[in-house]
Amino acid sequence: MRLFLLLAVSGVVSLAGGLYFQEFNLGSSELRFIADFGFGAMTLLGSIVTVVATVQLLFGEIEHRTILPILSKPVRRGEFLVGKLLGAWLTICSFVAILTVALLLALFIREQQLPELTDETLGADHSVSYLGVLVFAGVQCFRLMVLASITAFFSGYASSSMFAVFMGFFVWVIGQLRGSLVAQWGEGFGQSVLKLLTLLIPDLRVFDLGTQVIEGAGVAPISIAGLVCYALVYTVLYGSLAALVLKHREF
Amino acid sequence: MEKGHYLRAVDKLTLNIPEGSVFGLLGPNGSGKSTTIRMLLGLSEPSSGGIQIFGGSAKDPAVRRRIGYLPDAPYYHKFLTGRELLRFFGRLLGIPKTDLERQSFALLSQFGLADAIDRKLGAYSKGMLQRLGFAQAMLGDPEILILDEPTAGVDPVGASEVGVFVRSLRERGKTVLLCSHLLTQVQGLCDAVGIMNRGRLLAAGSIETLLPGGGNSRLAIDGLTESDLNEIARLAESKGGRAFSIGDDLEDIFRKLVIADDKSGGAP
Numbered sequence: 384m385r386l387f388l389l390l391a392v393s394g395v396v397s398l399a400g401g402l403y404f405q406e407f408n409l410g411s412s413e414l415r416f417i418a419d420f421g422f423g424a425m426t427l428l429g430s431i432v433t434v435v436a437t438v439q440l441l442f443g444e445i446e447h448r449t450i451l452p453i454l455s456k457p458v459r460r461g462e463f464l465v466g467k468l469l470g471a472w473l474t475i476c477s478f479v480a481i482l483t484v485a486l487l488l489a490l491f492i493r494e495q496q497l498p499e500l501t502d503e504t505l506g507a508d509h510s511v512s513y514l515g516v517l518v519f520a521g522v523q524c525f526r527l528m529v530l531a532s533i534t535a536f537f538s539g540y541a542s543s544s545m546f547a548v549f550m551g552f553f554v555w556v557i558g559q560l561r562g563s564l565v566a567q568w569g570e571g572f573g574q575s576v577l578k579l580l581t582l583l584i585p586d587l588r589v590f591d592l593g594t595q596v597i598e599g600a601g602v603a604p605i606s607i608a609g610l611v612c613y614a615l616v617y618t619v620l621y622g623s624l625a626a627l628v629l630k631h632r633e634f
Numbered sequence: 635m636e637k638g639h640y641l642r643a644v645d646k647l648t649l650n651i652p653e654g655s656v657f658g659l660l661g662p663n664g665s666g667k668s669t670t671i672r673m674l675l676g677l678s679e680p681s682s683g684g685i686q687i688f689g690g691s692a693k694d695p696a697v698r699r700r701i702g703y704l705p706d707a708p709y710y711h712k713f714l715t716g717r718e719l720l721r722f723f724g725r726l727l728g729i730p731k732t733d734l735e736r737q738s739f740a741l742l743s744q745f746g747l748a749d750a751i752d753r754k755l756g757a758y759s760k761g762m763l764q765r766l767g768f769a770q771a772m773l774g775d776p777e778i779l780i781l782d783e784p785t786a787g788v789d790p791v792g793a794s795e796v797g798v799f800v801r802s803l804r805e806r807g808k809t810v811l812l813c814s815h816l817l818t819q820v821q822g823l824c825d826a827v828g829i830m831n832r833g834r835l836l837a838a839g840s841i842e843t844l845l846p847g848g849g850n851s852r853l854a855i856d857g858l859t860e861s862d863l864n865e866i867a868r869l870a871e872s873k874g875g876r877a878f879s880i881g882d883d884l885e886d887i888f889r890k891l892v893i894a895d896d897k898s899g900g901a902p
Binding site: 447448449450451452453454455456457458459631633634 | 672675676677678679695696698699701703705707709710711723726727728770
């Protein structure tokens with residue numbers, strides 16, 4: 384809870400600070416810079432909250448043995464896991480919602496100030512789609528749900544919280560790099576087998592809709608539905624593996 | 635498996651606990667008592683052999699609904715209050731809301747926690763947490779109570795109260811499996827005991843069966859004069875025995891003093 388609040392406050396403060404970071408504008412319009420900043424905070428801090436909250440919620444119960452009186456009641460281990468994953472996801476969605484509101488406020492405030500500025504200080508296109516921000520936030524919730532499910536799998540298996548946290552972040556980094564790594568590999572039987580194996584790890588970069596939504600180009604509903612399905616497949620896969628590991632775990 | 639060596643966690647235990655009895659499971663640390671209890675609750679699975687409770691598997695939630703479990707330490711969420719903890723466990727048991735509120739308050743009052751009902755568990759003393767553990771174990775009025783070290787970390791007065799509570803369970807026809815290190819208490823409470831060591835059940839049966847003379851080979855005498863006591867001592871010696879004063883032990887004195895002080899309301 385403390386970490387959640389700390390990161391939420393950090394995110395909101397960063398966004399508020401972003402309003403005044405005009406000198407760091409790297410060629411984009413200010414609004415785009417603020418949106419980029421907000422999306423980055425949502426992704427990075429959201430991932431930290433996801434890994435830590437999932438480990439805390441699931442492995443914390445095992446570590447502190449509070450799971451013993453719970454599982455002695457008529458609760459199946461699968462039900463316990465689903466409850467924990469839903470709890471983690473609710474935490475994640477709350478966190479993303481806080482940052483989204485902060486980002487929308489920051490964009491709105493700056494947009495109101497823009498007409499007062501001279502044309503030289505503005506980029507050619509300074510508009511940002513508010514709907515796009517909401518779409519981005521919604522998609523991040525699904526991306527982080529995948530990460531929570533993977534972290535739950537390692538939490539069910541782990542014998543220390545450090546291991547579960549480390550593996551959660553490790554898979555997050557690999558998931559971010561997977562797409563570009565696979566693209567660099569050549570052709571051949573060995574590479575094909577490796578590419579097939581990489582399917583076990585979700586490509587988390589596919590959820591990066593930043594540029595598309597910032598520019599207001601819009602994302603086709605079918606693409607969003609595809610991303611949701613992609614997230615659900617990996618969530619169910621790793622959730623099932625976590626349930627299997629937890630089922631055979633001795634307490 | 636630990637550091638490349640296989641550890642034996644219980645071995646060839648065969649145990650039969652009759653319905654409506656208080657059964658004491660005794661044994662030194664590491665003898666497999668807690669592992670046995672966890673297998674009974676479906677928290678661990680035997681690699682061979684089986685466990686049946688009410689003719690069903692411990693893995694079956696319907697069977698576990700009929701079991702109350704007091705863990706060997708208060709493994710509860712410290713950020714909850716006493717009322718919230720019972721509400722949480724009651725919901726896991728599927729107790730209807732109104733019934734749950736009534737039951738929770740009654741149980742917390744029964745175990746002397748009515749004043750601390752809305753206090754966070756982090757502020758509870760060890761004894762209070764143990765009493766709260768009893769309250770959560772009794773939620774849903776289970777038919778079987780599994781009490782793992784119910785007197786661990788509890789002062790002698792609290793231990794005595796545990797004894798009273800277990801007796802009341804027996805009177806209500808509950809089946810109790812009690813795991814304890816206080817052998818004198820177990821002796822007075824249990825209908826039958828099982829003594830474990832290294833995963834094997836060394837002996838099991840009623841106290842009368844296990845102890846020569848039904849556990850009454852010692853005799854306490856009260857209300858006689860000094861000369862009468864000397865005469866009895868001489869008689870005992872002539873019969874090849876020995877008569878000596880045993881008096882109260884430290885536990886008895888401590889318990890008597892504290893109870894007397896409680897009754898007097900702390901007056902000097």
